[in-house]
Amino acid sequence: MKRSKIAPFRLDPNPNSIDPDALLKLCSEDGFQQFIDVLDRAVIVLDEEHRILALNKAAEATTGIHRSVACGVSVEVMSARSRVDLKPLASGHAIGHRSLMLRWRDEPGEVPASLHVLARAGMPCISLALLHLPATGAARPKTAETRPLLRSDTLPLYQSRLEPLIELGVRAFQARRRILLLGETGVGKTTLVMQMHRQAIGVDRPFVHVNCSSISETLFEAEMFGYERGAFTGALASGKPGFIEAASGGTLFLDEIGDMPRSQQAKLLKFLEDGCIQPVGGVRQKAVDVFVVCATNRDLAEDVRERCFREDLYYRIAMIPLTVPPLREYREELPGLIDTMVANLNLTRRCRLVLSQDCRRLMVEHGYPGNMRELIGIIGRLDLLADEVAGVEHLPPQMVSGLRGEPLQAPPSLDDDEDAVVGQPLKTRVKAYERRLIENALRAAPSKRQAARALGIDIASLLRKLQE
Secondary structure, three states: OOOOOOOOOOOOOOHHHOOHHHHHHHHOOHHHHHHHHOOOOEEEEEOOOOEEEEEOHHHHHHHOOOHHHHOOOEHHHHHHHOOEOOHHHHOOOOOEEEEEEEEEOOOOOEEEEEEEEEEEOOEEEEEEEEEOOOOOOOOOOOOOOOOOOOOOOOOOHHHHHHHHHHHHHHHHHHHOOOEEEEOOOOOOHHHHHHHHHHHHOOOOOOEEEEEHHHOOOOOHHHHHHOEOOOOOOOOOOOOEOOHHHHOOOOEEEEEOHHHOOHHHHHHHHHHHHHOEEOOEOOOOOEEOOOEEEEEEOOOHHHHHHOOOOOHHHHHHHOOEEEEOOOHHHHHHHHHHHHHHHHHHHHOOOOOOOEEOHHHHHHHHHOOOOOHHHHHHHHHHHHHHHOOOEEOHHHOOHHHHOOOOOOOOOOOOOOOOOOHHHOOOOHHHHHHHHHHHHHHHHHHHOOOHHHHHHHHOOOHHHHHHHHHO
16 A cells, blocks of 8 residues: 655654644644544644644643634633633744743643744744643643533633633732622632632632521621630530631632621621631630632622611722623623533543534523523533433423423513614614513512512622613
8 A cells, every 4th residue: 555645743852843834734634633642742733823723632631621622713712711821822923942831720830831833934834832741740630531520610611701800800819909709699709719819829828618698697706716615515625716717828708798697797897907806715816817808699789778788898898899790691602612511521421422403502592590500500411311412301491491382481561662662673672671671670679679589680680780
């Protein structure tokens, strides 16, 4: 059999000797992917616009992104979705070889890398990136086979557009300015705080997550500030440090801060003012160096007006208020998000999972009131119930009721005149209809909070819609 001649191509020991035209041709060859997949070193090939042309299995395991999603996408976009910060690969077009250090996003340490920008006569250059991963040691990444892919604390893909928000949060961490994260349940507030903590402080510092709504009012002070031996009946003989002391030197994340009992808010305010705690039963105060971040899905400004939340505490914790948008506001990114999550899931499955056309359409059109948490649950459900093809029958019942012909609840009739929106685009008419629904709910309810409950949304969404 006569073999076809291909221009010389090798990765070692001298990548600068690679013929760029041969590399570009090889990227389109059927056998090229099989060739780079057998290499232990992570390989990423970029075109002149820093879009990914090819990557091997080692690069998939390192970044946590499947090639079906990565190829054709700019390295800047993929960097926000990757376990490794890939942005340095897109810095400049200078011909030659450069050594780089790429930062891990979810663990300490860096990845040594080399970037080879290859010249082409009269043509745009292409780049070859090699990630030099150690064979052993703590810095070696977890592979896709051992790393859980469907986790609520994984940075959501759709939040790649929230990179400015994360960067502002990191600067606030470093400047010791307190952050208040606002947003609906399930949008990933905890994930963002952990990401900010890792980038600004590091994973070696303590991170204590406290759900304020899960602590009873009678135990709140002892759990938050700790207690001395014999402080009360049933107390441990050795005493117990509280959440604040446990987070010393790191981050204390107070989730659902709006549900904190008002009777305990003054004690937290004192700690935020002087940085000292006094355990229950103790007579001496302790100075604790800890950075406090708060989050809530409630409208704390409205709670302050209704005297459910202390005004002075609100201004202490809300130096930098940051709002995390819900998943439905990222409708254009949703198809790519779903495809990426399925592709990452397939890295650990024996049989490749494929979404049927109707299944994918319903997932894209769904409103996701549970936001990212709901989407993660749906992907996990498909992984469990479907063998190779995920169909409509594998989706949750509430997503497919309309497709199966079951009667849907008719919208309430409105007496308002619709002549003003007749002939207008659909989006304008939907906005007007939504506005009338909100106005009717406000007239029928004694407060905005109760109107939001009647509409099935939270108070923050209602206030945002009123401002639109």
